[in-house]
Amino acid sequence: MRAYGRRHRRWSRRNPQPLLFVPEEPLLIVGLAALGRVLFRYRSELAPITAGVVLAVAGFALHHSHPGAWPAVAILAVAAALVAGLRGFPWGIARAEERVFAAMTTAVAGGWLTAATALGPGQTPLPTILVVSVVALGVPWWAHRRRRARVRVDRVIHAWPDLAEAVGLDGSRVMSAVVNTWGWRARMKLRPGQSVTDVVARVPDIESALGTRPGAVRVEQDPAHAGRCTMRVLAVDPHAGAIPWPGPAARSLADPIELGVFEDATTVRVPLLRRHALIGGTTDSGKSGVLNVVLGNLAACSDVVLWGIDLKGGMELRPWAPCLARLATTPDEATQLLADAVAVLDARAHASSRDNTRVWEPAPDAPALVIVIDEYAELADAAPAAVTYAESVARRGRAVAVDLLAATQRPTQKAMGGGALRSQMSVRVCLRVRERRDVDLILDKGMLAAGWHAHTLDAPGKFYVLADGHNQPRRARAYLVTDDHVRETAARYADQRPDLDPLSQAAIDGQPRAIGSPSIGADDPEQALLTALGSAPDDGLTIPELIDATGMRRTWIYDRLQALAAVGRARQVARGRWRA
Numbered sequence: 001m002r003a004y005g006r007r008h009r010r011w012s013r014r015n016p017q018p019l020l021f022v023p024e025e026p027l028l029i030v031g032l033a034a035l036g037r038v039l040f041r042y043r044s045e046l047a048p049i050t051a052g053v054v055l056a057v058a059g060f061a062l063h064h065s066h067p068g069a070w071p072a073v074a075i076l077a078v079a080a081a082l083v084a085g086l087r088g089f090p091w092g093i094a095r096a097e098e099r100v101f102a103a104m105t106t107a108v109a110g111g112w113l114t115a116a117t118a119l120g121p122g123q124t125p126l127p128t129i130l131v132v133s134v135v136a137l138g139v140p141w142w143a144h145r146r147r148r149a150r151v152r153v154d155r156v157i158h159a160w161p162d163l164a165e166a167v168g169l170d171g172s173r174v175m176s177a178v179v180n181t182w183g184w185r186a187r188m189k190l191r192p193g194q195s196v197t198d199v200v201a202r203v204p205d206i207e208s209a210l211g212t213r214p215g216a217v218r219v220e221q222d223p224a225h226a227g228r229c230t231m232r233v234l235a236v237d238p239h240a241g242a243i244p245w246p247g248p249a250a251r252s253l254a255d256p257i258e259l260g261v262f263e264d265a266t267t268v269r270v271p272l273l274r275r276h277a278l279i280g281g282t283t284d285s286g287k288s289g290v291l292n293v294v295l296g297n298l299a300a301c302s303d304v305v306l307w308g309i310d311l312k313g314g315m316e317l318r319p320w321a322p323c324l325a326r327l328a329t330t331p332d333e334a335t336q337l338l339a340d341a342v343a344v345l346d347a348r349a350h351a352s353s354r355d356n357t358r359v360w361e362p363a364p365d366a367p368a369l370v371i372v373i374d375e376y377a378e379l380a381d382a383a384p385a386a387v388t389y390a391e392s393v394a395r396r397g398r399a400v401a402v403d404l405l406a407a408t409q410r411p412t413q414k415a416m417g418g419g420a421l422r423s424q425m426s427v428r429v430c431l432r433v434r435e436r437r438d439v440d441l442i443l444d445k446g447m448l449a450a451g452w453h454a455h456t457l458d459a460p461g462k463f464y465v466l467a468d469g470h471n472q473p474r475r476a477r478a479y480l481v482t483d484d485h486v487r488e489t490a491a492r493y494a495d496q497r498p499d500l501d502p503l504s505q506a507a508i509d510g511q512p513r514a515i516g517s518p519s520i521g522a523d524d525p526e527q528a529l530l531t532a533l534g535s536a537p538d539d540g541l542t543i544p545e546l547i548d549a550t551g552m553r554r555t556w557i558y559d560r561l562q563a564l565a566a567v568g569r570a571r572q573v574a575r576g577r578w579r580a
């Protein structure tokens with residue numbers, strides 16, 4: 001036996017055989033498996049044909065076993081068509097035109113099966129009707145957008161192992177995928193040792209591998225598992241168009257502010273009570289737009305007094321003047337305003353410690369004070385003294401409900417007082433930035449690497465938000481507040497603005513002052529104001545003096561002063577001092 005083996009090996013060496021790949025399974029099985037794979041892969045496209053074949057077989061079986069059952073088949077068909085049309089059952093269809101299609105298809109299939117049960121599927125013209133119906137009802141099916149999207153997604157999932165290897169995420173798996181209105185999303189399981197940061201770092205490679213437009217892929221961590229994430233692929237940008245502001249939703253500072261919508265159409269709700277907020281973004285990124293959304297909501301809150309600082313001559317905040325108890329437009333006014341804010345917080349802190357209450361609960365008669373600063377970096381340049389006060393408010397203001405809301409193009413270390421101010425700002429809104437490193441400046445160190453890619457935001461008003469309950473890099477778009485919205489909202493809520501509580505007002509005025517003191521001009525406050533301005537000394541009258549002269553509230557005085565200044569009947573002779 002051993003001799004035969006040696007001889008055979010020698011013979012084999014002298015007569016080499018051509019190399020043949022012989023499959024382990026028989027050819028038929030390999031062929032059937034390949035066919036099965038193709039049929040499975042194209043199951044969605046083949047669905048109308050499959051349905052036609054199933055109907056023909058069912059018709060054949062029923063005709064031979066129960067030809068008299070056709071009335072029952074007809075009743076079932078009518079019932080199924082009604083349920084599909086009215087409830088979208090069993091496919092869970094919501095859209096009306098899809099339900100009509102489902103009802104029609106069920107009715108045609110049921111009608112044909114009834115006839116085939118009674119007469120036999122081969123009876124003329126039943127075969128022709130079946131073929132024509134498959135083609136006629138198949139056309140809308142094949143053309144249907146969602147089905148086509150589903151097919152595309154199926155293919156991507158099928159090809160994912162190769163794509164993953166190409167982008168350096170080999171070993172990751174797509175566990176499930178759902179097609180939605182905007183594209184699709186897949187739940188992914190990563191190879192042990194891979195993390196979401198690895199996926200985020202490869203987003204541009206994934207976009208290239210999937211053949212999407214740049215910026216179409218989003219990756220979100222699964223909060224329950226470090227090795228899993230959700231990948232969203234947006235075929236169309238849900239934020240392509242501006243989203244109109246629906247009007248104020250908040251009535252109290254305790255209500256979260258609705259800033260806009262995320263890409264999955266959920267509302268961005270951000271709590272502002274006892275929080276300072278920073279809005280950062282390059283020029284024309286929509287900072288003032290976000291400020292307007294916040295101001296539009298705060299204007300409707302009966303427990304907030306609003307102060308504004310706008311060193312662009314009041315260009316951005318002046319339209320809100322009727323709702324702002326104070327508006328500072330020069331460095332001196334801004335410094336004074338912030339110094340007054342510190343006086344308010346000192347007084348409140350003192351009262352809290354005296355009364356043993358830990359926090360100031362805003363109410364219409366004890367309102368919160370929110371200071372809105374447009375372009376904080378400019379304030380830091382033009383009024384360095386103001387920064388000290390702002391930092392004091394940032395550090396100590398939260399408990400006594402004195403909050404800052406600052407917008408800035410670039411919160412550099414210098415502008416943000418070495419970062420001390422920024423670190424106190426627990427709500428960060430990051431709009432488009434020019435340089436990638438600005439993301440870490442506005443949000444925090446490491447946020448760029450964690451997927452907060454604000455440099456890729458491609459339209460004004462698009463933003464990322466980092467706040468309580470928002471710690472995932474989800475893109476959102478702010479509501480667009482038009483100039484008309486601002487005018488209407490400011491006019492609507494101007495009369496409902498609360499005054500500062502006596503304690504805070506007294507701290508500003510530097511002396512206790514009776515609120516609501518009898519007025520000399522109650523009958524005609526407009527005339528009283530004009531008289532007071534006309535007889536004012538050269539250095540003008542202060543706002544508290546004008547309040548005393550007219551008996552009107554601070555907001556009314558500011559509003560009227562702005563209007564009179566516009567027509568040249570009043571002018572500001574010095575900071576906060578007016579005359580005719």
Ligand SMILES: Nc1ncnc2c1ncn2[C@@H]1O[C@H](COP(=O)(O)OP(=O)(O)OP(=O)(O)O)[C@@H](O)[C@H]1O
Pocket residue numbers: 242243281282283284285286287288289290409460461462477478479480481
């Ligand atoms: N949410 C939004 N949706 C659509 N368009 C917006 C949105 N926000 C702002 N815009 C548009 O973008 C442009 C710039 O907006 P905005 O003035 O708010 O930017 P900005 O960052 O404050 O600019 P700057 O730095 O010059 O003050 C405006 O024409 C505005 O209409």
